[in-house]
Amino acid sequence: MKKVDVLLGLQWGDEGKGKIVDVLTPKYDVIARFQGGPNAGHTLEFEGIKHVLHTIPSGIFRKNAINIVGNGVVIDPIIFKKEITALDKLNVDASSTLKISKKAHLILPTHRLLDAASEAAKGNSKIGSTLKGIGPTYMDKTGRNGLRVGDFLTAKFKEKYNFLKEKHELMLKQFGAEGVSAEVENEWFESLETLKRFELVDSEQYINNKLKAGHSVLAEGAQGSLLDIDFGSYPFVTSSNTVCAGACTGLGVAPNRIGNVIGIFKAYCTRVGSGPFPTELFDETGEDLCRIGNEYGSTTGRKRRCGWLDIPALNYAIMINGVTELNMLKTDVLDSFDTIKVCTQYKVNGKLTDQMPFDLTETVEPVYIEMKGWKTDLTGFTNGEPLPSELKDYIAFIEKQTGVPISVVSVGPDREQTLFQNVTSVIA
Ligand code: GDP
Ligand code: IMO
Ligand code: MG
Numbered sequence: 357m358k359k360v361d362v363l364l365g366l367q368w369g370d371e372g373k374g375k376i377v378d379v380l381t382p383k384y385d386v387i388a389r390f391q392g393g394p395n396a397g398h399t400l401e402f403e404g405i406k407h408v409l410h411t412i413p414s415g416i417f418r419k420n421a422i423n424i425v426g427n428g429v430v431i432d433p434i435i436f437k438k439e440i441t442a443l444d445k446l447n448v449d450a451s452s453t454l455k456i457s458k459k460a461h462l463i464l465p466t467h468r469l470l471d472a473a474s475e476a477a478k479g480n481s482k483i484g485s486t487l488k489g490i491g492p493t494y495m496d497k498t499g500r501n502g503l504r505v506g507d508f509l510t511a512k513f514k515e516k517y518n519f520l521k522e523k524h525e526l527m528l529k530q531f532g533a534e535g536v537s538a539e540v541e542n543e544w545f546e547s548l549e550t551l552k553r554f555e556l557v558d559s560e561q562y563i564n565n566k567l568k569a570g571h572s573v574l575a576e577g578a579q580g581s582l583l584d585i586d587f588g589s590y591p592f593v594t595s596s597n598t599v600c601a602g603a604c605t606g607l608g609v610a611p612n613r614i615g616n617v618i619g620i621f622k623a624y625c626t627r628v629g630s631g632p633f634p635t636e637l638f639d640e641t642g643e644d645l646c647r648i649g650n651e652y653g654s655t656t657g658r659k660r661r662c663g664w665l666d667i668p669a670l671n672y673a674i675m676i677n678g679v680t681e682l683n684m685l686k687t688d689v690l691d692s693f694d695t696i697k698v699c700t701q702y703k704v705n706g707k708l709t710d711q712m713p714f715d716l717t718e719t720v721e722p723v724y725i726e727m728k729g730w731k732t733d734l735t736g737f738t739n740g741e742p743l744p745s746e747l748k749d750y751i752a753f754i755e756k757q758t759g760v761p762i763s764v765v766s767v768g769p770d771r772e773q774t775l776f777q778n779v780t781s782v783i784a
Contacts, residue, residue, distance in 0.1 A: 358567045359615030360388075362603045364577030366673035368627035370653070370660065371620040372685030372766060374398025377414035377576045379764075379774050380618075385571035386422045387415030388563060390606030391596040392578030393430035393463060393493070395486040397654025402771040405446065408654045411436050413576050416443065416450055422566075423450070426559045426575075427459035428596065428606020430493045431505065432468070433547035434540075440550055456551065457559035458506030464517070465536045465544050466524035467492040473531035483592055484629025486655050494595035496520065505556060508548055560608020567613065575603040581673035582627075589716045592631025600677040619679035619760070621670060623687045623750075626660040628653045632716035635663035635699045649689040664697045664724065667757045672712040674758055681779065683764035684754070687747070688773075693729040696750065700725055700757065727753065734767040739775055751777070 363380070365371040378400045381387055394410040400417060401407075409416065411431055413423040425431065443450055467489030474491070475482045485491060496502040501520060507513050525535045563573055579598040582588045587599060596602060604611050624645055627633045637645065645651065645662035652659055673679070690696055699722035704713050713720060730744035737743070743751075743765075751762050761779035 357613070358570055358572055359613050360563070360567070360573045360575050360603065360607070360609050361616040361618065362575040362577065362600050362614060362677075363618040363620065364598065364600060364603075364677060365580030366582075366619045366621045366670055366677070366679070366682075367580045367625055367666075368582045368631075368633070369578075369580040370397075370626060370628065371580060371622050372683075373577060373620050374400050374409060374414040375685070375766065375769060375771070376618070376620055376683055376764065376774075377574065378402065378417060379771055380574060381415040381418040381421050383572065384415065384421060384574040386424060386563065386566050386573040387413040388424040388426050388559070388573060388575050388607055389413045389429050389578065390426045390575050391428040391598060391602045392594065393490055394432050394435040394488045395490045395594060395655060396578035398576075398578070399654050399769065400771075401769040406769075407442070407446070410439055410655065412439050412443070412450070412454065415574070415576075416454065417448060421453065423454045424557070424559050424562065424607075425454070425456045425460055426563075426607040427457040428602060429457070430461045430463050430490060430497075431456070431551070432463035432488060433551050434465075434544055435488070437547040437550040451553065455555045455557045455559065455562065456505055458504065458509075458556045459559070460505045461493055461497045461502045462505060462507075463489040463493045464503065464520060464524070465540045466521050466528065467496070469528055469533060469536060470524055470531075473528055473533035476533075477531055482630060484631070486629075486653075488655075491595045492524075505551065508552070509556070563607055563609060564613075567609075575607060575609075577602070581676060582669060584676075587672075587676050589631045592629065599673075614678075616680045617678050618681055618683060618763075619674060619677060620683050620685060621665075622649075622685050623690050624649075624665050625663045625669075626651050628656070628658050628660045632720070633661055633663060634669070634702060634716065634720045634722045635666045636661050637663045644693075645689065648692070649686055664699055664722070665754070666699045666722065667754075668699065668702055668710050668712060671710070671758055674760055679760055681763040682754070682758065682760050683766065684751070684762050685766040687765050688734045688767045690729060691732060691734055694731070696727050696729050697724040698727065698753065699723065735773060737767050737775060743775075
């Protein structure tokens with residue numbers, strides 16, 4: 357029986373997961389999203405096309421691969437319909453390759469309103485949510501009030517919808533917020549028809565049957581480990597388990613069926629929304645990273661905060677996820693830097709530590725080492741071409757600090773700008 361490989365982000369999201377899933381899809385029969393929802397924005401670039409996916413797995417552009425939206429995902433039918441329309445325009449026919457779990461929960465229009473009202477009420481301590489209704493939908497899931505995709509196949513669907521909507525409207529009133537408009541509600545119900553065009557499956561059965569039949573499966577994470585509901589910088593996190601264990605619950609795959617865990621990280625760090633970020637730069641260098649890396653959110657267009665690579669945080673994410681190989685993305689963004697800093701330790705209350713403190717919001721001072729930049733345009737590099745020695749040093753340093761080999765170095769957003777590394781000999 358085959359195992360499920362898991363690909364996930366090790367930082368605060370937007371590490372480049374979509375690009376790598378697209379690159380790796382030819383190796384897999386099935387690609388499956390296991391958590392999150394349209395708060396995700398996964399960008400793919402190939403053959404002059406730039407496309408952002410929110411709910412649909414990033415294997416959708418490769419013919420033959422089956423793409424599954426798993427039970428751990430939350431779906432907004434309105435956004436889903438827009439995604440399908442955008443794919444139709446590119447002549448990508450997902451009708452036979454995209455399957456949706458009946459157990460995935462639905463984001464109602466009132467969930468989005470509650471997200472906005474709750475954020476507004478938080479004032480300065482707001483999470484910086486994408487306002488897609490993610491938190492309220494997962495709250496209804498764990499509160500055992502949620503509506504699932506499979507519910508719309510039942511006669512009681514409208515009744516259940518109204519019951520939940522009424523509960524939400526009461527809550528909105530308490531926030532002093534408006535209820536849902538008839539127009540949006542109609543759009544939501546109309547959009548459900550698009551969802552119904554796809555095969556609705558018990559994805560846990562579907563995936564396990566595929567594994568038994570010897571098919572290969574890649575689970576695609578959304579957000580990043582430092583946004584995980586349990587292990588992220590709580591409360592500035594998302595509302596799902598973004599870590600590897602989330603693939604087990606979000607797809608119905610047993611822990612002993614997990615194979616390789618591919619950890620995606622940027623050669624530096626970014627964060628969008630509020631919350632602690634120890635290596636954040638508030639100077640010109642931070643602005644340079646933002647400008648060169650075009651660090652604006654794929655879902656909300658918000659400017660991403662930028663800083664240096666943070667090894668204690670990376671090692672924490674590697675530990676929680678059991679990462680077996682690393683992929684370093686956006687390496688080219690550092691091409692023009694004379695020197696590159698890496699945070700190797702934190703100073704917390706005057707004491708040096710390698711560990712993530714309980715509360716990242718307390719004063720965490722990053723301790724840096726400085727490395728020489730490679731000052732080479734990497735964007736045209738092809739596989740097999742020798743890398744600049746300073747970049748080799750950067751790679752070797754990260755591998756030594758983490759104990760995990762870097763199997764991919766990405767040097768641009770395009771599918772082709774992907775350098776595969778021989779990882780057999782790198783770790784002593
Ligand atoms: P995801 O959410 O992890 O899939 O990442 P996003 O798509 O939100 O953000 C990553 C951004 O970086 C996208 O605009 C990608 O096109 C872009 N990107 C991915 N890999 C690279 C790379 O190696 N170099 C550069 N310059 N851009 C990249
Ligand atoms: P991908 O999959 C980056 C952040 C938001 C906010 C916090 C909570 O593209 O990497 P939510 O809408 O989930 O309630 O927001 O999490 N966030 C992301 N940041 N990439 C994402 O997804 C994100 N999804 C949520 O900015 O700080
Ligand atoms: Mg993103």
